[in-house]
Amino acid sequence: MRFPDESELPADADALAGLVPASGWPEGFRSGFACVVGRPNAGKSTLTNALVGEKVAITSGRPQTTRHTVRGIVHREDGQLVLVDTPGLHRPRTLLGQRLNDLVAETLAEVDVIVFCLPADQKIGPGDRHIARDLADQRTPLVAVATKADAVPRERLAEHLLAVDRLGREHREFADIVPVSAITGEQIDVLTDVLLAHLPAGPPLYPAGELTDEPEQVMIAELVREAALEGVRDELPHSLAVLVDEVIERPRAEDDPRPPMLDVHVSIYVERSSQKAIVIGRGGERLRAVGTRARKGIEALLGTRVYLDLHVRVAKDWQRDPKLLGRLGF
Numbered sequence: 001m002r003f004p005d006e007s008e009l010p011a012d013a014d015a016l017a018g019l020v021p022a023s024g025w026p027e028g029f030r031s032g033f034a035c036v037v038g039r040p041n042a043g044k045s046t047l048t049n050a051l052v053g054e055k056v057a058i059t060s061g062r063p064q065t066t067r068h069t070v071r072g073i074v075h076r077e078d079g080q081l082v083l084v085d086t087p088g089l090h091r092p093r094t095l096l097g098q099r100l101n102d103l104v105a106e107t108l109a110e111v112d113v114i115v116f117c118l119p120a121d122q123k124i125g126p127g128d129r130h131i132a133r134d135l136a137d138q139r140t141p142l143v144a145v146a147t148k149a150d151a152v153p154r155e156r157l158a159e160h161l162l163a164v165d166r167l168g169r170e171h172r173e174f175a176d177i178v179p180v181s182a183i184t185g186e187q188i189d190v191l192t193d194v195l196l197a198h199l200p201a202g203p204p205l206y207p208a209g210e211l212t213d214e215p216e217q218v219m220i221a222e223l224v225r226e227a228a229l230e231g232v233r234d235e236l237p238h239s240l241a242v243l244v245d246e247v248i249e250r251p252r253a254e255d256d257p258r259p260p261m262l263d264v265h266v267s268i269y270v271e272r273s274s275q276k277a278i279v280i281g282r283g284g285e286r287l288r289a290v291g292t293r294a295r296k297g298i299e300a301l302l303g304t305r306v307y308l309d310l311h312v313r314v315a316k317d318w319q320r321d322p323k324l325l326g327r328l329g330f
């Protein structure tokens with residue numbers, strides 16, 4: 001939040017009063033940013049959605065689907081929490097990996113609290129330790145969340161919580177440890193309380209009702225990407241990127257009672273022509289199914305009718321091409 005300089009303030013008191021919200025904000029209101037980290041598949045996107053209460057980040061059963069930083073906003077009477085859902089922290093291998101890690105480090109230093117997801121249905125492993133070590137250098141308060149608590153029996157959850165506590169002692173002690181289930185919603189309110197307690201006192205940062213400031217085009221791209229990966233996850237690991245080329249509203253007569261129609265043009269980039277064949281399928285059958293599925297999601301997102309035009313293009317080694325990475329928004 002930026003406060004106006006003295007030189008920008010109007011001289012007379014009446015005008016000055018106009019700058020201060022008439023209602024103000026409730027006493028004790030807190031606001032700030034939280035960042036959700038954890039290894040691939042740790043449940044970060046699902047947790048973000050559960051905290052916000054609406055689907056904003058796209059989830060799927062496979063690792064590293066979240067390539068963009070998606071913010072969800074939790075609105076409560078006593079505070080506002082802006083969530084930054086980061087991509088999985090992982091060792092840089094390609095240029096893409098390096099950029100993700102830079103982005104993550106930058107985000108971590110700027111937020112008020114870091115949420116470290118450690119899934120209860122898996123033992124703490126080298127991936128988690130790697131992240132714990134990285135986080136040890138940060139000064140931001142650290143809250144450990146035992147995700148997927150519903151997926152294991154009580155005794156196993158208790159063991160897991162002890163192991164989480166040990167991990168904290170080895171690297172950097174956790175301010176809190178909270179077990180949650182994003183699927184059943186259990187303990188989500190407790191976690192929200194804990195996170196709000198780490199935020200500074202301050203006014204709301206976003207207007208009420210706003211859930212995400214993620215541009216619609218990125219959400220459209222994610223919906224297409226999710227549909228394109230469906231069923232061919234093993235063949236097309238991370239070599240698939242999606243770019244929205246154009247969204248145009250079709251001209252229509254003023255008295256046309258039907259909802260507006262949008263033409264959405266999207267490119268799906270793959271690295272090799274063999275992958276292009278997989279995406280398109282025999283006789284284009286698969287691509288049609290991808291289009292139908294994605295179109296339904298986009299129509300639900302935008303609340304209008306959509307004509308979706310998909311193009312599959314081969315961009316060799318796009319993960320290592322800085323120019324193309326830039327165009328794809330990384």
Ligand SMILES: Nc1nc2c(ncn2[C@@H]2O[C@H](COP(=O)(O)OP(=O)(O)OP(=O)(O)O)[C@@H](O)[C@H]2O)c(=O)[nH]1
Nearest residue numbers: 041042043044045046063064065066088148182183
């Ligand atoms: N049983 C159970 N499964 C969960 C829970 N949260 C997430 N999952 C599942 O775990 C898988 C991964 O969840 P995501 O939220 O996509 O994980 P992520 O950490 O965002 O994954 P990346 O994008 O790969 O970094 C999905 O299949 C989810 O359905 C939970 O609370 N309980």
